[in-house]
Amino acid sequence: MGKLPTQKKILREDLKDAPSWVTPLVDTVNSFMETIYQTLNKNVTLSENVACFIKELVYKTPSTYPVMENIEFINQLKTKPIGVQLLQAVDRQTYQPVLTAVYVPWVSNNDSIVISPIVGLAADKTYIIRLLIS
Numbered sequence: 213m214g215k216l217p218t219q220k221k222i223l224r225e226d227l228k229d230a231p232s233w234v235t236p237l238v239d240t241v242n243s244f245m246e247t248i249y250q251t252l253n254k255n256v257t258l259s260e261n262v263a264c265f266i267k268e269l270v271y272k273t274p275s276t277y278p279v280m281e282n283i284e285f286i287n288q289l290k291t292k293p294i295g296v297q298l299l300q301a302v303d304r305q306t307y308q309p310v311l312t313a314v315y316v317p318w319v320s321n322n323d324s325i326v327i328s329p330i331v332g333l334a335a336d337k338t339y340i341i342r343l344l345i346s
Contacts, residue, residue: 216249216252216253220245220246220249221241221242221245221246222238222241222242222245224238258344262346263289263290263291263346264289264344264345264346265288265289265344265345266299266342266343266344266345267285267325267342267343267345268340268341268342268343269283269327269340269341269342269343270304270338270339270340271283271330271333271338271339271340271341272337272338272339273333273334273335273336273337273338273339274335274336275335275336276335277329277333277334277335277336278329278331279329280329282326282327282328282329283326283327284321284324284325284326284327285324285325285327286323286324286325287320287323287324287325287345288345289345289346292320293320293325293345293346294346295344295345295346296316296318296325296327296343296344296345297316297343297344297345297346298314298315298316298341298342298343299342299343299344300340300341300342301314301330301332301333301339301340301341301342302339302340303337303338303339304337304338304339304340305337305338307340310332310333310339312332312333313331313332314330314331314332314333315330315331315332316330316331316341316343317329317330317331325345327343
């Protein structure tokens with residue numbers, strides 16, 4: 213998709229000979245077009261415009277890490293998820309980002325998402341893990 217068109221609405225002057233019932237229709241179409249134009253003008257957001265949700269976890273690794281229990285939570289999407297992306301991983305105590313490669317293995321299980329032990333963290337620490345599920 214290229215740049216948005218410069219024409220954003222239907223002008224009443226372009227419909228000089230139109231019957232009066234066209235005015236409410238044009239107003240409705242113009243309102244819709246303005247909303248869509250504003251959204252597509254660099255205002256598309258994940259949370260409002262894309263089928264996804266963000267899940268934030270307080271993730272405690274035991275001393276036995278990477279051996280630990282899976283985490284399971286409800287899929288909030290209306291469809292089966294196609295991806296789980298790591299948005300952020302920070303040490304909960306210092307709020308410093310994790311500097312190693314972090315991988316989030318997952319599977320969809322009926323209406324749930326099951327996260328296997330997250331790879332790339334340290335043992336016996338607590339993290340804040342932010343995920344994007346789409």
